[in-house]
Amino acid sequence: MPISDLANPTRFLAFAGRLLPWLWAVTAIGLAVGLYLGLFVAPADFKQGDMVRIMFIHVPFAWLSMACYGVMAVAALGTLVWRHPLADVAQKAAAPIGAAFTFLALVTGALWGKPTWGTYWVWDARLTSVLILFIIYLGLIALWQSVEDPGKAARAAAILTLVGTVNIPIIKFSVDWWNTLHQPASVFRLDGPTIDPSMLWPLMIMAAAMTLLFASLLLMAMRNEILRRRVRAMQIVAATG
Amino acid sequence: MIAALAAVAGQTARLQLRTGGGALVGLIFFLTVVTIIPFGVGPDLNLLSRIGPAILWIGALLATLLGLDRLFQDDRSDGSLDLLHLSGHPLELIVLAKAAGHWLATGLPLVVAAPFLGLLLAIEPVALGAVTLTLLAGTPALTLVGTVGAALTTALGRGGLLIAVLVLPFAIPVLIFGVSAASSVIVGPAPFLPPFLILVALSLVSAVVAAVAGAAALRSGLD
Numbered sequence: 001m002p003i004s005d006l007a008n009p010t011r012f013l014a015f016a017g018r019l020l021p022w023l024w025a026v027t028a029i030g031l032a033v034g035l036y037l038g039l040f041v042a043p044a045d046f047k048q049g050d051m052v053r054i055m056f057i058h059v060p061f062a063w064l065s066m067a068c069y070g071v072m073a074v075a076a077l078g079t080l081v082w083r084h085p086l087a088d089v090a091q092k093a094a095a096p097i098g099a100a101f102t103f104l105a106l107v108t109g110a111l112w113g114k115p116t117w118g119t120y121w122v123w124d125a126r127l128t129s130v131l132i133l134f135i136i137y138l139g140l141i142a143l144w145q146s147v148e149d150p151g152k153a154a155r156a157a158a159i160l161t162l163v164g165t166v167n168i169p170i171i172k173f174s175v176d177w178w179n180t181l182h183q184p185a186s187v188f189r190l191d192g193p194t195i196d197p198s199m200l201w202p203l204m205i206m207a208a209a210m211t212l213l214f215a216s217l218l219l220m221a222m223r224n225e226i227l228r229r230r231v232r233a234m235q236i237v238a239a240t241g
Numbered sequence: 242m243i244a245a246l247a248a249v250a251g252q253t254a255r256l257q258l259r260t261g262g263g264a265l266v267g268l269i270f271f272l273t274v275v276t277i278i279p280f281g282v283g284p285d286l287n288l289l290s291r292i293g294p295a296i297l298w299i300g301a302l303l304a305t306l307l308g309l310d311r312l313f314q315d316d317r318s319d320g321s322l323d324l325l326h327l328s329g330h331p332l333e334l335i336v337l338a339k340a341a342g343h344w345l346a347t348g349l350p351l352v353v354a355a356p357f358l359g360l361l362l363a364i365e366p367v368a369l370g371a372v373t374l375t376l377l378a379g380t381p382a383l384t385l386v387g388t389v390g391a392a393l394t395t396a397l398g399r400g401g402l403l404i405a406v407l408v409l410p411f412a413i414p415v416l417i418f419g420v421s422a423a424s425s426v427i428v429g430p431a432p433f434l435p436p437f438l439i440l441v442a443l444s445l446v447s448a449v450v451a452a453v454a455g456a457a458a459l460r461s462g463l464d
Contacts, residue, residue, distance in 0.1 A: 138406070
Protein backbone atom coordinates (compact mmCIF):
# COMPACT_ATOMS: atom_id res chain seq x y z
CA MET A 1 0.00 0.00 0.00
CA PRO A 2 1.62 3.30 -1.03
CA ILE A 3 1.76 6.01 1.62
CA SER A 4 -0.40 8.36 -0.47
CA ASP A 5 -3.35 5.99 0.08
CA LEU A 6 -3.41 7.24 3.66
CA ALA A 7 -4.50 10.64 2.38
CA ASN A 8 -7.98 9.15 2.11
CA PRO A 9 -9.57 9.77 5.54
CA THR A 10 -11.39 6.42 5.55
CA ARG A 11 -8.19 4.51 4.81
CA PHE A 12 -6.42 6.67 7.39
CA LEU A 13 -9.02 5.73 10.01
CA ALA A 14 -8.62 2.03 9.24
CA PHE A 15 -4.82 2.32 9.29
CA ALA A 16 -4.83 4.27 12.57
CA GLY A 17 -7.20 1.73 14.11
CA ARG A 18 -4.89 -1.13 13.23
CA LEU A 19 -1.70 0.67 14.23
CA LEU A 20 -2.80 2.23 17.52
CA PRO A 21 -2.92 -0.90 19.78
CA TRP A 22 0.63 -1.81 18.74
CA LEU A 23 1.79 1.78 19.10
CA TRP A 24 0.35 1.99 22.61
CA ALA A 25 1.95 -1.33 23.57
CA VAL A 26 5.41 -0.21 22.40
CA THR A 27 4.89 3.18 24.08
CA ALA A 28 3.99 1.52 27.40
CA ILE A 29 7.01 -0.80 27.25
CA GLY A 30 9.30 2.08 26.30
CA LEU A 31 8.02 4.29 29.11
CA ALA A 32 8.31 1.46 31.63
CA VAL A 33 11.88 0.59 30.59
CA GLY A 34 12.90 4.25 30.35
CA LEU A 35 11.46 5.19 33.72
CA TYR A 36 12.99 2.12 35.38
CA LEU A 37 16.42 2.89 33.94
CA GLY A 38 16.09 6.58 34.73
CA LEU A 39 14.76 6.26 38.27
CA PHE A 40 16.63 3.19 39.53
CA VAL A 41 19.56 2.24 37.29
CA ALA A 42 21.08 5.57 36.23
CA PRO A 43 23.54 6.93 38.81
CA ALA A 44 22.71 9.95 40.95
CA ASP A 45 24.50 13.15 40.02
CA PHE A 46 27.48 13.96 42.26
CA LYS A 47 26.22 17.52 42.80
CA GLN A 48 22.45 17.27 42.42
CA GLY A 49 21.91 13.80 43.88
CA ASP A 50 18.63 12.17 42.90
CA MET A 51 17.32 15.55 41.75
CA VAL A 52 18.93 14.93 38.36
CA ARG A 53 16.30 12.28 37.59
CA ILE A 54 13.82 15.03 36.70
CA MET A 55 15.94 15.35 33.55
CA PHE A 56 14.55 12.06 32.21
CA ILE A 57 11.09 13.56 31.85
CA HIS A 58 11.92 17.26 31.55
CA VAL A 59 14.22 16.97 28.53
CA PRO A 60 11.92 14.72 26.45
CA PHE A 61 8.97 17.05 27.16
CA ALA A 62 11.05 20.04 26.06
CA TRP A 63 12.23 18.31 22.87
CA LEU A 64 8.72 17.25 21.98
CA SER A 65 7.29 20.70 22.65
CA MET A 66 9.46 21.86 19.73
CA ALA A 67 9.03 18.70 17.63
CA CYS A 68 5.26 19.05 17.88
CA TYR A 69 5.53 22.57 16.54
CA GLY A 70 7.58 21.15 13.67
CA VAL A 71 4.81 18.62 12.93
CA MET A 72 2.28 21.47 12.99
CA ALA A 73 4.41 23.57 10.63
CA VAL A 74 4.66 20.68 8.14
CA ALA A 75 0.91 20.14 8.41
CA ALA A 76 0.44 23.89 7.87
CA LEU A 77 2.39 23.61 4.62
CA GLY A 78 0.13 20.70 3.69
CA THR A 79 -2.90 22.88 4.32
CA LEU A 80 -1.64 25.89 2.35
CA VAL A 81 0.09 24.10 -0.54
CA TRP A 82 -2.04 21.00 -1.12
CA ARG A 83 -5.20 22.11 0.69
CA HIS A 84 -5.46 18.66 2.16
CA PRO A 85 -8.17 18.04 4.78
CA LEU A 86 -5.99 15.53 6.64
CA ALA A 87 -3.31 18.22 7.09
CA ASP A 88 -5.99 20.51 8.60
CA VAL A 89 -6.93 17.71 10.98
CA ALA A 90 -3.29 17.09 11.94
CA GLN A 91 -2.77 20.80 12.65
CA LYS A 92 -5.81 21.05 14.84
CA ALA A 93 -5.08 17.82 16.71
CA ALA A 94 -1.43 18.69 17.38
CA ALA A 95 -2.01 22.10 19.00
CA PRO A 96 -3.46 20.97 22.36
CA ILE A 97 -0.95 18.11 22.61
CA GLY A 98 1.91 20.52 21.95
CA ALA A 99 0.51 22.97 24.52
CA ALA A 100 0.32 20.15 27.11
CA PHE A 101 3.91 19.00 26.43
CA THR A 102 5.18 22.59 26.61
CA PHE A 103 3.29 23.16 29.86
CA LEU A 104 4.78 19.97 31.35
CA ALA A 105 8.28 21.01 30.22
CA LEU A 106 7.79 24.37 31.97
CA VAL A 107 6.39 22.78 35.15
CA THR A 108 9.05 20.07 35.44
CA GLY A 109 11.68 22.71 34.71
CA ALA A 110 10.31 24.93 37.48
CA LEU A 111 10.28 22.03 39.95
CA TRP A 112 13.85 21.21 38.95
CA GLY A 113 14.90 24.85 39.15
CA LYS A 114 13.74 25.44 42.73
CA PRO A 115 16.25 23.08 44.44
CA THR A 116 19.10 23.58 41.96
CA TRP A 117 18.89 27.26 40.96
CA GLY A 118 17.02 28.39 44.08
CA THR A 119 14.05 29.75 42.15
CA TYR A 120 11.06 28.40 40.25
CA TRP A 121 11.42 30.91 37.46
CA VAL A 122 13.99 33.26 36.00
CA TRP A 123 13.60 35.44 32.91
CA ASP A 124 16.29 33.47 31.18
CA ALA A 125 16.39 33.44 27.38
CA ARG A 126 15.41 29.81 26.96
CA LEU A 127 12.71 29.84 29.64
CA THR A 128 11.21 32.99 28.17
CA SER A 129 11.22 31.69 24.60
CA VAL A 130 9.57 28.43 25.69
CA LEU A 131 6.94 30.47 27.55
CA ILE A 132 6.30 32.39 24.32
CA LEU A 133 5.96 29.05 22.50
CA PHE A 134 3.34 28.05 25.08
CA ILE A 135 1.43 31.31 24.51
CA ILE A 136 1.58 30.78 20.74
CA TYR A 137 0.08 27.29 21.21
CA LEU A 138 -2.70 28.79 23.34
CA GLY A 139 -3.33 31.50 20.72
CA LEU A 140 -3.64 28.82 18.02
CA ILE A 141 -6.06 26.83 20.17
CA ALA A 142 -8.10 30.01 20.72
CA LEU A 143 -8.13 30.59 16.98
CA TRP A 144 -9.37 27.05 16.30
CA GLN A 145 -12.04 27.43 18.97
CA SER A 146 -13.35 30.77 17.78
CA VAL A 147 -13.97 29.90 14.13
CA GLU A 148 -16.81 27.68 13.03
CA ASP A 149 -15.79 26.92 9.44
CA PRO A 150 -12.96 24.34 9.78
CA GLY A 151 -11.46 25.06 6.35
CA LYS A 152 -11.14 28.77 7.06
CA ALA A 153 -9.73 28.17 10.52
CA ALA A 154 -7.19 25.73 9.08
CA ARG A 155 -5.80 28.25 6.58
CA ALA A 156 -5.63 31.03 9.18
CA ALA A 157 -3.98 28.75 11.73
CA ALA A 158 -1.52 27.56 9.08
CA ILE A 159 -0.41 31.13 8.31
CA LEU A 160 -0.01 31.91 12.01
CA THR A 161 1.86 28.63 12.60
CA LEU A 162 4.33 29.35 9.82
CA VAL A 163 4.91 32.91 11.09
CA GLY A 164 5.48 31.40 14.55
CA THR A 165 8.20 29.02 13.35
CA VAL A 166 10.73 31.87 13.83
CA ASN A 167 10.50 31.08 17.54
CA ILE A 168 11.81 27.51 17.15
CA PRO A 169 15.42 28.37 16.21
CA ILE A 170 15.32 31.10 18.87
CA ILE A 171 14.48 28.46 21.49
CA LYS A 172 17.08 26.02 20.19
CA PHE A 173 19.95 28.49 20.05
CA SER A 174 18.93 30.88 22.85
CA VAL A 175 21.33 29.14 25.24
CA ASP A 176 24.21 29.62 22.80
CA TRP A 177 23.41 33.19 21.76
CA TRP A 178 22.73 34.55 25.22
CA ASN A 179 24.91 33.11 27.95
CA THR A 180 22.22 32.65 30.58
CA LEU A 181 21.32 30.42 33.51
CA HIS A 182 19.86 27.50 31.54
CA GLN A 183 22.68 25.15 30.56
CA PRO A 184 23.69 24.84 26.89
CA ALA A 185 22.93 21.78 24.80
CA SER A 186 24.65 18.66 26.12
CA VAL A 187 23.28 15.90 23.88
CA PHE A 188 22.99 17.15 20.28
CA ARG A 189 26.37 18.82 19.81
CA LEU A 190 28.81 18.81 16.92
CA ASP A 191 31.59 17.45 19.15
CA GLY A 192 29.44 14.66 20.59
CA PRO A 193 27.38 14.53 23.78
CA THR A 194 28.96 15.82 26.98
CA ILE A 195 26.60 13.75 29.10
CA ASP A 196 27.85 10.42 30.51
CA PRO A 197 26.62 7.29 28.66
CA SER A 198 25.13 5.92 31.91
CA MET A 199 22.67 8.84 31.84
CA LEU A 200 22.51 9.28 28.07
CA TRP A 201 21.01 5.85 27.37
CA PRO A 202 18.03 6.14 29.75
CA LEU A 203 17.47 9.66 28.40
CA MET A 204 17.41 8.50 24.78
CA ILE A 205 15.03 5.61 25.63
CA MET A 206 12.73 8.05 27.43
CA ALA A 207 12.89 10.46 24.48
CA ALA A 208 11.97 7.66 22.05
CA ALA A 209 9.15 6.47 24.31
CA MET A 210 7.78 10.02 24.69
CA THR A 211 7.92 10.47 20.91
CA LEU A 212 5.87 7.29 20.52
CA LEU A 213 3.47 8.62 23.17
CA PHE A 214 3.16 11.82 21.16
CA ALA A 215 2.52 9.84 17.95
CA SER A 216 -0.17 7.73 19.67
CA LEU A 217 -1.90 10.78 21.13
CA LEU A 218 -1.73 12.60 17.79
CA LEU A 219 -3.22 9.65 15.89
CA MET A 220 -6.04 9.34 18.43
CA ALA A 221 -6.75 13.06 18.35
CA MET A 222 -6.76 13.04 14.55
CA ARG A 223 -9.15 10.10 14.52
CA ASN A 224 -11.45 11.92 16.93
CA GLU A 225 -11.31 15.06 14.83
CA ILE A 226 -12.17 13.19 11.60
CA LEU A 227 -15.12 11.51 13.34
CA ARG A 228 -16.19 14.87 14.83
CA ARG A 229 -16.23 16.39 11.33
CA ARG A 230 -18.28 13.48 10.00
CA VAL A 231 -20.79 13.93 12.81
CA ARG A 232 -20.95 17.65 12.03
CA ALA A 233 -21.49 16.96 8.32
CA MET A 234 -24.24 14.44 9.14
CA GLN A 235 -25.93 16.93 11.47
CA ILE A 236 -25.89 19.57 8.72
CA VAL A 237 -27.34 17.09 6.22
CA ALA A 238 -29.97 16.02 8.74
CA ALA A 239 -30.89 19.64 9.53
CA THR A 240 -31.14 20.73 5.90
CA GLY A 241 -32.56 17.50 4.47
CA MET B 242 1.31 51.66 -9.38
CA ILE B 243 3.22 53.84 -6.88
CA ALA B 244 0.45 56.43 -7.13
CA ALA B 245 -2.22 53.80 -6.47
CA LEU B 246 -0.38 52.44 -3.44
CA ALA B 247 0.21 55.96 -2.09
CA ALA B 248 -3.51 56.61 -2.52
CA VAL B 249 -4.33 53.46 -0.53
CA ALA B 250 -1.92 54.49 2.23
CA GLY B 251 -3.29 58.06 2.29
CA GLN B 252 -6.88 56.87 2.39
CA THR B 253 -6.14 54.48 5.26
CA ALA B 254 -4.42 57.26 7.22
CA ARG B 255 -7.26 59.74 6.58
CA LEU B 256 -9.92 57.23 7.58
CA GLN B 257 -8.07 56.50 10.82
CA LEU B 258 -7.67 60.21 11.60
CA ARG B 259 -11.18 61.33 10.67
CA THR B 260 -13.42 58.57 11.95
CA GLY B 261 -14.30 58.89 15.60
CA GLY B 262 -12.39 56.58 17.87
CA GLY B 263 -9.44 56.37 15.50
CA ALA B 264 -5.96 57.72 16.06
CA LEU B 265 -6.88 60.08 18.89
CA VAL B 266 -8.15 57.25 21.08
CA GLY B 267 -4.78 55.54 20.67
CA LEU B 268 -3.02 58.64 21.99
CA ILE B 269 -5.41 58.99 24.92
CA PHE B 270 -4.92 55.31 25.70
CA PHE B 271 -1.14 55.77 25.63
CA LEU B 272 -1.43 58.71 28.05
CA THR B 273 -3.71 56.66 30.32
CA VAL B 274 -1.38 53.67 30.46
CA VAL B 275 1.60 55.91 31.31
CA THR B 276 -0.49 57.62 33.97
CA ILE B 277 -1.73 54.51 35.74
CA ILE B 278 1.70 52.86 36.08
CA PRO B 279 2.92 55.29 38.79
CA PHE B 280 -0.23 54.48 40.76
CA GLY B 281 0.77 50.83 40.57
CA VAL B 282 4.50 51.02 41.30
CA GLY B 283 4.50 54.19 43.44
CA PRO B 284 5.52 57.76 42.57
CA ASP B 285 9.25 57.23 43.24
CA LEU B 286 10.92 59.35 40.55
CA ASN B 287 14.22 57.44 40.70
CA LEU B 288 12.44 54.16 40.04
CA LEU B 289 10.22 55.72 37.36
CA SER B 290 13.15 57.25 35.50
CA ARG B 291 14.85 53.85 35.48
CA ILE B 292 11.84 51.87 34.22
CA GLY B 293 10.48 54.81 32.18
CA PRO B 294 11.59 53.51 28.77
CA ALA B 295 9.90 50.17 29.51
CA ILE B 296 6.68 51.96 30.52
CA LEU B 297 6.67 54.00 27.32
CA TRP B 298 7.34 50.89 25.23
CA ILE B 299 4.58 48.85 26.85
CA GLY B 300 2.18 51.77 26.49
CA ALA B 301 3.04 52.14 22.81
CA LEU B 302 2.74 48.37 22.25
CA LEU B 303 -0.75 48.26 23.77
CA ALA B 304 -1.81 51.43 21.97
CA THR B 305 -0.84 50.03 18.56
CA LEU B 306 -3.23 47.14 19.16
CA LEU B 307 -6.17 49.56 19.20
CA GLY B 308 -7.87 50.12 15.89
CA LEU B 309 -6.11 47.16 14.28
CA ASP B 310 -9.30 45.12 14.03
CA ARG B 311 -10.76 47.78 11.75
CA LEU B 312 -7.76 47.93 9.41
CA PHE B 313 -9.22 45.46 6.92
CA GLN B 314 -12.63 44.83 8.47
CA ASP B 315 -14.20 48.09 7.20
CA ASP B 316 -12.78 47.53 3.71
CA ARG B 317 -14.18 44.04 3.73
CA SER B 318 -17.65 44.97 4.89
CA ASP B 319 -18.07 47.79 2.34
CA GLY B 320 -16.61 45.69 -0.46
CA SER B 321 -13.53 47.80 -1.19
CA LEU B 322 -11.26 44.92 -0.22
CA ASP B 323 -12.61 42.95 -3.18
CA LEU B 324 -12.00 45.97 -5.43
CA LEU B 325 -8.43 46.29 -4.15
CA HIS B 326 -7.95 42.58 -4.79
CA LEU B 327 -9.33 42.92 -8.33
CA SER B 328 -7.31 46.07 -9.06
CA GLY B 329 -4.44 44.01 -10.48
CA HIS B 330 -1.88 45.33 -8.02
CA PRO B 331 -0.17 42.68 -5.89
CA LEU B 332 -2.11 42.16 -2.68
CA GLU B 333 1.22 42.01 -0.81
CA LEU B 334 1.99 45.63 -1.70
CA ILE B 335 -1.54 46.73 -0.89
CA VAL B 336 -1.15 45.17 2.56
CA LEU B 337 2.11 47.09 2.99
CA ALA B 338 0.45 50.33 1.86
CA LYS B 339 -2.40 49.80 4.31
CA ALA B 340 0.12 49.14 7.09
CA ALA B 341 2.07 52.29 6.17
CA GLY B 342 -1.08 54.41 6.25
CA HIS B 343 -2.11 52.88 9.55
CA TRP B 344 1.31 53.56 11.06
CA LEU B 345 1.27 57.19 9.86
CA ALA B 346 -2.07 57.77 11.57
CA THR B 347 -1.58 55.70 14.75
CA GLY B 348 2.13 54.85 15.22
CA LEU B 349 3.74 58.18 14.40
CA PRO B 350 1.58 60.19 16.88
CA LEU B 351 2.72 57.81 19.63
CA VAL B 352 6.37 58.46 18.71
CA VAL B 353 5.77 62.21 18.75
CA ALA B 354 3.95 62.04 22.10
CA ALA B 355 6.58 59.82 23.77
CA PRO B 356 9.05 62.62 24.73
CA PHE B 357 6.28 64.61 26.44
CA LEU B 358 4.99 61.56 28.32
CA GLY B 359 8.60 60.78 29.23
CA LEU B 360 8.74 64.07 31.15
CA LEU B 361 6.03 62.71 33.45
CA LEU B 362 8.31 59.78 34.20
CA ALA B 363 11.38 61.96 34.89
CA ILE B 364 13.40 60.37 32.09
CA GLU B 365 16.66 62.25 31.42
CA PRO B 366 16.97 64.22 28.15
CA VAL B 367 19.51 61.87 26.52
CA ALA B 368 17.46 58.82 27.42
CA LEU B 369 14.34 60.62 26.20
CA GLY B 370 15.96 60.99 22.79
CA ALA B 371 16.99 57.33 22.84
CA VAL B 372 13.48 56.12 23.71
CA THR B 373 11.94 58.26 20.98
CA LEU B 374 14.46 56.98 18.45
CA THR B 375 13.83 53.35 19.40
CA LEU B 376 10.07 53.90 19.20
CA LEU B 377 10.50 55.47 15.76
CA ALA B 378 12.46 52.42 14.61
CA GLY B 379 10.32 49.84 16.43
CA THR B 380 6.68 50.91 16.12
CA PRO B 381 6.62 50.04 12.38
CA ALA B 382 7.44 46.45 13.39
CA LEU B 383 4.58 46.49 15.93
CA THR B 384 2.13 47.82 13.33
CA LEU B 385 3.32 45.28 10.74
CA VAL B 386 2.98 42.33 13.14
CA GLY B 387 -0.46 43.68 14.01
CA THR B 388 -1.31 43.84 10.30
CA VAL B 389 -0.93 40.05 10.05
CA GLY B 390 -3.26 39.66 13.03
CA ALA B 391 -5.72 42.10 11.47
CA ALA B 392 -5.68 40.22 8.16
CA LEU B 393 -6.19 36.87 9.91
CA THR B 394 -9.09 38.02 12.06
CA THR B 395 -10.69 39.78 9.07
CA ALA B 396 -10.44 36.59 7.01
CA LEU B 397 -12.10 34.74 9.86
CA GLY B 398 -14.72 37.38 10.55
CA ARG B 399 -13.64 37.51 14.18
CA GLY B 400 -12.13 40.51 15.93
CA GLY B 401 -11.89 41.73 19.47
CA LEU B 402 -9.57 40.12 21.95
CA LEU B 403 -8.46 37.34 19.60
CA ILE B 404 -6.26 39.78 17.68
CA ALA B 405 -4.40 40.78 20.87
CA VAL B 406 -3.86 37.15 21.86
CA LEU B 407 -2.48 36.32 18.42
CA VAL B 408 -0.32 39.41 17.99
CA LEU B 409 1.27 39.99 21.41
CA PRO B 410 3.62 36.94 21.47
CA PHE B 411 5.14 38.08 18.18
CA ALA B 412 5.67 41.61 19.51
CA ILE B 413 7.87 40.37 22.36
CA PRO B 414 11.19 40.38 20.41
CA VAL B 415 10.52 43.98 19.33
CA LEU B 416 9.83 44.92 22.94
CA ILE B 417 13.00 43.17 24.17
CA PHE B 418 15.37 44.95 21.80
CA GLY B 419 13.54 48.29 21.97
CA VAL B 420 13.69 48.43 25.75
CA SER B 421 17.26 47.11 25.96
CA ALA B 422 18.47 49.76 23.49
CA ALA B 423 16.64 52.54 25.33
CA SER B 424 17.67 51.36 28.81
CA SER B 425 21.33 51.01 27.81
CA VAL B 426 21.53 54.81 27.74
CA ILE B 427 20.21 55.05 31.32
CA VAL B 428 21.62 52.14 33.30
CA GLY B 429 23.81 49.88 31.29
CA PRO B 430 27.40 49.84 30.28
CA ALA B 431 25.98 47.91 27.31
CA PRO B 432 26.19 49.85 24.04
CA PHE B 433 23.14 51.39 22.38
CA LEU B 434 23.90 50.49 18.80
CA PRO B 435 23.71 46.64 18.62
CA PRO B 436 20.17 46.28 20.03
CA PHE B 437 19.07 49.32 18.04
CA LEU B 438 20.32 47.80 14.79
CA ILE B 439 18.57 44.52 15.62
CA LEU B 440 15.40 46.57 16.21
CA VAL B 441 15.74 48.15 12.76
CA ALA B 442 16.32 44.68 11.29
CA LEU B 443 13.17 43.41 13.02
CA SER B 444 11.16 46.22 11.40
CA LEU B 445 12.54 45.38 7.96
CA VAL B 446 12.02 41.62 8.34
CA SER B 447 8.48 42.10 9.62
CA ALA B 448 7.73 44.24 6.56
CA VAL B 449 8.50 41.22 4.37
CA VAL B 450 6.72 38.69 6.60
CA ALA B 451 3.66 40.93 7.08
CA ALA B 452 3.29 41.52 3.33
CA VAL B 453 3.40 37.81 2.45
CA ALA B 454 1.47 36.47 5.47
CA GLY B 455 -1.11 39.29 5.46
CA ALA B 456 -1.85 38.85 1.76
CA ALA B 457 -2.10 35.07 2.17
CA ALA B 458 -4.54 35.53 5.06
CA LEU B 459 -6.70 37.98 3.11
CA ARG B 460 -6.76 35.70 0.06
CA SER B 461 -7.86 32.76 2.18
CA GLY B 462 -10.77 34.85 3.43
CA LEU B 463 -11.77 36.17 0.01
CA ASP B 464 -12.53 32.93 -1.80
